[in-house]
Amino acid sequence: MSGDIRLRREFIATSLLLLVLALLPLAMRDVYWLGVLVVSAYFAILASSWNLLAGFTGQFSLAPAAFAMIGAYGAALSAAYYNVPPLIGLLIGTVSAGLIGLVLGRIVMRLRGPYLALTTLSFAEIVRLVASNSINITRGDLGLPLEPWFNDRVIWFYVFLSALTFVICGLYLLLRSQAGLFLEAIRDDEIAAARSGVRIVFWKTAAFAISSAAAGFAGALYAYFASLVTPELGLVQQTGLVVSMTVIGGMGSLIGPVVGAFLVYVTSEWLRDVGGWQLVIFAALVIVFARLFRAGLWGLVITALAPRRKLA
Amino acid sequence: MLSGALAADLAVNGLVTGLFYGLMAIGLALIFGVLRIVNFAHGEFYMVGAYAYTIIAARLGVPLFVALPSAFLFGAALGWVVERTLMRPLYANIGSWGLMRDEYAVIVTFGLSLLLVNLVDKAIGPYAFRAPALVSASRVVVGPALMSGQKVAAAVVTLAALALIALFLRFSYWGRAVRAVSQNRLGASLAGIDATAVSSLVFALAGGLAALAGALLSPIINASPDVGAFPAIKSYVIVVLGGMGSIPGAFVASLLLGLVESFGAVLVSYQYRDTFGLVLLILFLLFRPQGLFGERGREV
Numbered sequence: 001m002s003g004d005i006r007l008r009r010e011f012i013a014t015s016l017l018l019l020v021l022a023l024l025p026l027a028m029r030d031v032y033w034l035g036v037l038v039v040s041a042y043f044a045i046l047a048s049s050w051n052l053l054a055g056f057t058g059q060f061s062l063a064p065a066a067f068a069m070i071g072a073y074g075a076a077l078s079a080a081y082y083n084v085p086p087l088i089g090l091l092i093g094t095v096s097a098g099l100i101g102l103v104l105g106r107i108v109m110r111l112r113g114p115y116l117a118l119t120t121l122s123f124a125e126i127v128r129l130v131a132s133n134s135i136n137i138t139r140g141d142l143g144l145p146l147e148p149w150f151n152d153r154v155i156w157f158y159v160f161l162s163a164l165t166f167v168i169c170g171l172y173l174l175l176r177s178q179a180g181l182f183l184e185a186i187r188d189d190e191i192a193a194a195r196s197g198v199r200i201v202f203w204k205t206a207a208f209a210i211s212s213a214a215a216g217f218a219g220a221l222y223a224y225f226a227s228l229v230t231p232e233l234g235l236v237q238q239t240g241l242v243v244s245m246t247v248i249g250g251m252g253s254l255i256g257p258v259v260g261a262f263l264v265y266v267t268s269e270w271l272r273d274v275g276g277w278q279l280v281i282f283a284a285l286v287i288v289f290a291r292l293f294r295a296g297l298w299g300l301v302i303t304a305l306a307p308r309r310k311l312a
Numbered sequence: 313m314l315s316g317a318l319a320a321d322l323a324v325n326g327l328v329t330g331l332f333y334g335l336m337a338i339g340l341a342l343i344f345g346v347l348r349i350v351n352f353a354h355g356e357f358y359m360v361g362a363y364a365y366t367i368i369a370a371r372l373g374v375p376l377f378v379a380l381p382s383a384f385l386f387g388a389a390l391g392w393v394v395e396r397t398l399m400r401p402l403y404a405n406i407g408s409w410g411l412m413r414d415e416y417a418v419i420v421t422f423g424l425s426l427l428l429v430n431l432v433d434k435a436i437g438p439y440a441f442r443a444p445a446l447v448s449a450s451r452v453v454v455g456p457a458l459m460s461g462q463k464v465a466a467a468v469v470t471l472a473a474l475a476l477i478a479l480f481l482r483f484s485y486w487g488r489a490v491r492a493v494s495q496n497r498l499g500a501s502l503a504g505i506d507a508t509a510v511s512s513l514v515f516a517l518a519g520g521l522a523a524l525a526g527a528l529l530s531p532i533i534n535a536s537p538d539v540g541a542f543p544a545i546k547s548y549v550i551v552v553l554g555g556m557g558s559i560p561g562a563f564v565a566s567l568l569l570g571l572v573e574s575f576g577a578v579l580v581s582y583q584y585r586d587t588f589g590l591v592l593l594i595l596f597l598l599f600r601p602q603g604l605f606g607e608r609g610r611e612v
Contacts, residue, residue: 114344115556118350119597122548122549122591122593125587125590126587130584240426243423247423277434280430282426283423
């Protein structure tokens with residue numbers, strides 16, 4: 001099946017999923033669970049942006065949480081020191097994460113596999129350590145407080161859902177264009193892609209910058225939601241969650257990270273009452289999926305549907 | 313600025329810290345040499361060793377010279393199981409990852425790290441565990457420096473373990489097999505070396521060494537589920553500095569990092585002391601990916 005049809009099918013499925021989510025507040029107004037959905041949407045943006053790098057371009061970064069933290073601090077610092085309104089703060093967070101991603105992406109362009117993972121992991125740790133140790137600027141681990149944008153959880157839910165929709169549409173348009181072909185060509189064989197005239201440096205750096213900007217956007221939005229920004233946003237464990245969600249949902253598909261994020265986060269909140277073994281289960285699932293079902297849950301759905309299609 | 317006595321004290325402390333780093337980093341370098349992957353769960357073997365030692369020694373009341381080897385064996389067994397179950401697709405063409413074997417390795421070891429941390433957190437508890445002391449002496453004078461007895465005892469065992477590993481790699485059949493496979497897996501296989509067994513051996517050895525490091529340091533740094541994160545990051549820095557996969561390089565880089573951190577904390581900035589190594593790692597990967605002693609020409 002051609003990639004174009006596959007991508008369109010994934011986009012339609014994602015849209016349906018988002019539509020179902022958008023109808024949820026009609027049936028459920030519980031403040032706690034709306035908060036859970038908001039955080040799930042935050043992770044869905046992070047996972048989708050990481051998927052652009054890892055799943056579609058083959059650049060296995062371990063810094064998505066760090067870029068979210070950069071976006072969050074961009075918003076929080078500009079609000080704390082220059083009293084910037086939320087919309088501008090959001091823009092500052094997104095752009096600063098994007099610019100830093102552009103520079104880092106350009107620097108790590110040549111690195112692959114374990115080397116890229118190590119470099120991005122070190123970068124993430126450096127950023128987090130600097131944020132938590134620069135106490136006179138960031139207040140360290142105490143975190144920076146922020147004026148909340150709204151207080152109504154329903155509004156927040158729709159804000160995050162629109163942000164997620166915006167990111168998904170952007171990714172769809174990007175991947176459907178020629179750029180999507182270039183990125184996948186780079187992922188599958190960088191040298192062959194270069195020989196066929198794909199501008200490797202440009203596209204790899206662009207993917208890194210776009211992914212970082214999206215993560216920063218999510219982080220900045222989350223900062224206004226949580227009204228407190230701490231270095232904990234950039235912990236490696238947060239990146240671990242993002243990777244888990246993407247792998248469980250299905251790496252390299254448009255819908256996988258969204259499904260993974262909502263599934264993992266909502267179930268883990270739900271299982272919290274039953275003893276809190278949720279993280280153990282999800283970590284085990286990551287290993288099982290990586291080892292046996294590389295295409296994730298979405299891949300399983302596709303293979304389950306495929307034979308029936310042949311019969312019809 | 314720096315008195316002679318302080319400098320000597322910093323040097324001795326830095327070198328001792330470096331020895332502990334070495335115990336962690338050499339396993340990582342062995343794994344990289346043979347399988348060409350970075351084990352992102354390396355710190356969790358350290359954590360498992362710390363718990364194994366603490367529980368065996370404190371709960372069962374077993375003497376020290378039994379508890380420490382048990383921690384090693386526990387880590388080695390875990391390493392062996394992990395290699396058998398999860399690392400085989402890296403060289404046996406199982407699964408559908410094909411060209412993305414590097415990515416598979418990152419995901420699986422990263423997932424393993426999450427699994428072990430959370431498993432211990434749930435099964436044993438998130439609070440820190442106090443381990444029984446290695447020796448009863450509280451303060452020992454080492455040359456110009458004054459050090460805790462625990463640290464000295466741990467350093468002596470570490471030195472012994474490192475010497476044993478060096479002898480093993482240099483002279484034994486399996487040691488030479490490990491070096492042969494890290495030089496050329498196919499060539500070694502053609503010469504009749506069982507590369508699959510070597511891969512298992514290396515993972516077991518690395519797991520055992522990291523567990524031993526955790527056990528030795530548990531009287532100083534109490535065991536907790538995330539105690540492995542810190543030594544793991546140090547050993548990533550070290551294998552990059554020493555040249556990925558180079559054992560002597562990893563050893564020298566360990567001592568060097570110990571010294572850099574010990575002096576850097578006093579001379580440059582205490583606040584940012586943990587970032588020095590990471591900055592070095594990035595600079596090295598960008599400008600000298602073969603490390604201080606590694607060979608040129610390895611693909612990055």
